[in-house]
Amino acid sequence: MLSNIRGILFAVLILGLGIWILPASGIDGDASKGRPIYEKNCLICHGPQGRGDGPMGKSLNPPAPNFASPESRRKPDADLLKAIREGHPDTAMTAWKGTLSEQQFLDVLSYVRALSQGVEKDKS
Numbered sequence: 611m612l613s614n615i616r617g618i619l620f621a622v623l624i625l626g627l628g629i630w631i632l633p634a635s636g637i638d639g640d641a642s643k644g645r646p647i648y649e650k651n652c653l654i655c656h657g658p659q660g661r662g663d664g665p666m667g668k669s670l671n672p673p674a675p676n677f678a679s680p681e682s683r684r685k686p687d688a689d690l691l692k693a694i695r696e697g698h699p700d701t702a703m704t705a706w707k708g709t710l711s712e713q714q715f716l717d718v719l720s721y722v723r724a725l726s727q728g729v730e731k732d733k734s
Contacts, residue, residue: 639720647714648721660725670702677726691715
């Protein structure tokens with residue numbers, strides 16, 4: 611019984627820390643501020659609609675991902691933020707840590723999420 615209680619308390623502690631450490635799901639980001647950052651730094655590979663069809667996107671190995679794909683849409687915000695901050699090993703995705711602020715990371719993430727939902731499809 612005591613081990614069950616310890617297990618539950620441990621799970622609650624870990625969950626609580628995870629909520630505290632990870633940013634809310636795009637809530638703190640502003641997609642309208644993320645758009646110019648995306649257009650300046652990301653569009654060349656990810657394309658205007660985030661489909662991975664930018665001027666360099668398809669020629670990369672592996673190609674730039676399509677943010678509207680089911681696989682990309684299922685990725686947690688924390689995974690996408692990590693890729694933006696630290697880059698992605700064995701790909702052309704570079705790290706933006708030291709170049710962008712924490713708020714800009716959230717703004718870009720919000721814009722990417724808007725693209726993945728098709729919200730920006732008529733605004734390119």
